[in-house]
Amino acid sequence: MSVVAADLLALDRAAQDLLFRAARTANTFTNEPVTDAQVAAIHDLVRYGPTALNGQPLRVLLLRSAQARARLLPHVAGGNRAKTQSAPLTAVLAADIDFHERLPELFPHRPQAKDWLTDRNQRAAQARFNAALQIGYLIVGVRAAGLAAGPMAGFDAAAVGQEFFPDGRHEVLLLLNIGRPGPDAWRDRLPRLPTDQVVWAL
């Protein structure tokens, strides 16, 4: 990374560091609580990120109580259990497959948009994809709050879905620990692919 490239951005260096360059996936956390007000401030920022048809399918279930956390832990991969137990806050991130029901309100200039999504499989794919975009914004938002995010894919998503979303209309996508980084919160940064190997032009 050259000095020149960072300076081509409008976002200042401190913010670049906060959100991307110095930010890291945390594996340990301090006991400092993450408040509802902090979560609301994060959500109020990232909810402006774009989604297809403005559908906003992401739903966030915060596991605050010890009882709720205990219901999650059996479904989490062994290597993720200790950090999930010790994080001040763990969020279950899910897509609402029936997000289209709210399109008449969210996409009011095309009231028929809801009817474009009657096929459940197609709708589920769209919900999954757009919720994932929103998870990208959310991870940035957690960092914008000065907190560390710890996304985890190592868990039984179907079992967590049955446990916390028995209605069957939500699909669990990711777990996210949130808090201040604790001791030895991360290893060395893993390598990132260089631009010329992933960005091409025609």
Next chain:
Amino acid sequence: MSVVAADLLALDRAAQDLLFRAARTANTFTNEPVTDAQVAAIHDLVRYGPTALNGQPLRVLLLRSAQARARLLPHVAGGNRAKTQSAPLTAVLAADIDFHERLPELFPHRPQAKDWLTDRNQRAAQARFNAALQIGYLIVGVRAAGLAAGPMAGFDAAAVGQEFFPDGRHEVLLLLNIGRPGPDAWRDRLPRLPTDQVVWAL
């Protein structure tokens, strides 16, 4: 949005506005070019965003030439065609389904990780999900460069894949126009779901 909530974030207000609150999906663009140096600066920032197993499946094909753009247009929905034709830069965003081949280099402390992903369907789902996270980071990064992003889902993804990624190992996910917003670049902001309707606690 109260003053208090925004002030709970570590990210300053100007950066909040640049990335989320004032940023909008642009539907028209000026002629000002988006340079390779700008794209490289954006990518150099957002490549630090986290992905599962550090797999980084997102691939970005920039359509710079008129010939390349002409190959795309027949596959784009009518309502998206004019803006795609006039944008200074259009990117085709795809997931590399065989991203796992690089895991020995990208996730070196678990050299066996590549072998966890021999099932193509499972790998495609993982590639799609993590590339979508990366698209979330990329949209934030385009805005960090002071540019407007115009994500578009209205196109024939299979046809665009056959046209630009005939190898069959890439799945096209989204188109992204990039540039400076032109005249009447957007309508009024569409409504966002309030926090208490999408974030719950247990």
